[in-house]
Amino acid sequence: MPRITLTLLVVAVALVLGFGPLVQAQQPAPPPTWKQGQPPSMADSPLAPIAQPPGPKAPGEIPVDKIKVPAGFKVALWASGINNARVMTWGDRGTLFVSSRVAGNVYAVLDKGSTREVKVIAKGLNMPNGVAFKNGTLYIAEISRITKMVGIEDKLDNPPPMDVVYETLPKDLPHGWKYLAFGPDGKLYFNIGAPCNICIPPDTHANISRVNADGTGFEYVAHGVRNSVGFDWHPVTKELYFATHARDWLGEDMPSDRFDVASKKGLHFGFPYCHQGDILDPEFGKGKSCNDYVKPLLKTGPHVAGNGVEFYTGSMFPSEYQNRAFLAQRGSWNRTQKIGFRVMMVTLDAKGGVAKYEPFAEGWLQGDQVWGRPVYTQQMKDGSLLIADDYAGAIYRVSYQR
Amino acid sequence: MAAAAPARAADLEAGRQKSEPCKACHGADGNASIPGTPSLAGQPVFFTHWQLIKFRDGRRKDPQMTPFAANLTDADMADLAAFYAAQRPTPRPAVTDPPKVAAGQELAQQHHCVSCHRPGLVGHEQIPRLAGQDLAYLVKLLRAFKAQTAGDLDGTMTTAAQPLSEEDIQNLAHYMATLPPTPSR
Missing domain, CATH: 1.10.760.10 (Cytochrome c-like domain)
Structure with a gap:
């Protein structure tokens, strides 16, 4: 893939906004995004995305005791009543900022010892999934812009204006919601997902990108990434690790979602030509070779919907947990036998390969009934682990006692 | 706040x-x-x-x-x-035009309306029942989705409405308004 300059990017973005997928009057109408790529043989499939409830569950409706964790660990309901709770990030002074997606809210959660107080600090936003915090400032990523609230922890009851950091981003809603995080280089990283289930995306899409904290210096970091809404940097190597959702409608057991490492800038991870490192797309893979793209570090499973990625660096869990990656998997819809709805953990070996991939927390799926969807994790100062559940609108805390 | x-x-x-x-x-x-x-x-x-x-x-x-x-x-x-x-929906009185209804039925197929709104356009979970809804309201909402001002939850309807002409909107609304207002299950 040729290097893409900022000028080209601006032109491409303008093309997308002006003449892109939203305006195709002469074309046959495309099906809704989630149904794209469905083979005619599956036209009568009852499979469809799981509807997001409009409100959070009451504490009494949240069966925390169903969540299974390894021996010695304990799970408690830490906060509830947070509609569509997604990404969590800590303020300098201990405020937990929590994002949502379709609920359009950003929350501040204050730890009051035995209880938590939840404040809505922004509402009516355009899928504000990404939140990141640095030097007293909260950064929020919506579909097509990144904004910041300066000094927010002083003004939780009267939040400051959302100052624009960067807004030259595509406006496509499908896979347009963003994960947002500061890298070890101090830059803001985010995804620009493919605006489809499966398609040849515009050059501006299906990537992980970054800008400086002041909004300058936009550049692409990784290409061929269908949609990554979770990433973190290895505590020792400082390399970028990320989860990716794979395309739908290729069957129960393929393609696998993936967990990858971007060892350098500019690599191509295969979308839309090659899935899971070894399957060519039946439509867009013709004439392509999977050997031309980076293979997954780990196939995390078909349709598991891997969201949160977080390396453990705390002191509470047993020593073997150091530098393990927690992968929160929100769970499948495009599979008759549901899979995911769990937090997995990855142990890397000395060479960076995967030594072990095993469950850490599961139980949100009982039989084929879903009562919650773990979507992101966030370590606490004491080394315990918070898990956000966007379906129940709750946050759990996993602790360990030796 | x-x-x-x-x-x-x-x-x-x-x-x-x-x-x-x-x-x-x-x-x-x-x-x-x-x-x-x-x-x-x-x-x-x-x-x-x-x-x-x-x-x-x-x-x-x-x-x-x-x-x-x-x-x-x-x-x-x-x-x-x-x-x-929990309330039982009743049909709205509407003067519908049979040729528009027929054209709307065809358009509903082409534009995959049943993919989300379900057969009979009865709705499901976060997706509304369109069958038997008020004609003028259906027209108003389809225009708003096309204008990208309807406040879509996830963008699906905004995207779906982009290829629709004003004539398409009228035809679709006439078709939807004539369907029996069966409640979603």
Whole structure:
């Protein structure tokens, strides 16, 4: 893939906004995004995305005791009543900022010892999934812009204006919601997902990108990434690790979602030509070779919907947990036998390969009934682990006692 | 700003009482009679609740609805949505034009309406029932989705409405308005 300059990017973005997928009057109408790529043989499939409830569950409706964790660990309901709770990030002074997606809210959660107080600090936003915090400032990523609230922890009851950091981003809603995080280089990283289930995306899409904290210096970091809404940097190597959702409608057991490492800038991870490192797309893979793209570090499973990625660096869990990656998997819809709805953990070996991939927390799926969807994790100062559940609108805390 | 309210189960009877101010436009049982105003009877709980959230937070705007939704609590919304979902929808009187209905039926196929709205366009979870809805309201909403001002939850309808011409919108609305208003299950 040729290097893409900022000028080209601006032109491409303008093309997308002006003449892109939203305006195709002469074309046959495309099906809704989630149904794209469905083979005619599956036209009568009852499979469809799981509807997001409009409100959070009451504490009494949240069966925390169903969540299974390894021996010695304990799970408690830490906060509830947070509609569509997604990404969590800590303020300098201990405020937990929590994002949502379709609920359009950003929350501040204050730890009051035995209880938590939840404040809505922004509402009516355009899928504000990404939140990141640095030097007293909260950064929020919506579909097509990144904004910041300066000094927010002083003004939780009267939040400051959302100052624009960067807004030259595509406006496509499908896979347009963003994960947002500061890298070890101090830059803001985010995804620009493919605006489809499966398609040849515009050059501006299906990537992980970054800008400086002041909004300058936009550049692409990784290409061929269908949609990554979770990433973190290895505590020792400082390399970028990320989860990716794979395309739908290729069957129960393929393609696998993936967990990858971007060892350098500019690599191509295969979308839309090659899935899971070894399957060519039946439509867009013709004439392509999977050997031309980076293979997954780990196939995390078909349709598991891997969201949160977080390396453990705390002191509470047993020593073997150091530098393990927690992968929160929100769970499948495009599979008759549901899979995911769990937090997995990855142990890397000395060479960076995967030594072990095993469950850490599961139980949100009982039989084929879903009562919650773990979507992101966030370590606490004491080394315990918070898990956000966007379906129940709750946050759990996993602790360990030796 | 507002603190998030503790969640609790919806209360249908409380919803009936809270619907008092809604009656003037939406009807006592959620079957409206004013052209341009939607019937809420038999609409899925998730759908009505999400719309109220969007009116309250400003993603969806309407001169009549915005002030009503501004002060609703999460519990109010859950109660109202539960109340309306339990009401029996009745057909709206509409003068529909058979050639438009026929063209609309064809368009509904081409534009994959049943993919989300289900066969019979009866709706499901966060997706509304269109069958038997008010003709003028259907036209108004389709125009708003095309104009990207309808406050879509996830972008699906905004995307779907982009290829529609004004004639398509009229035809689709005529077709939807003639379908029997079977409540979503």
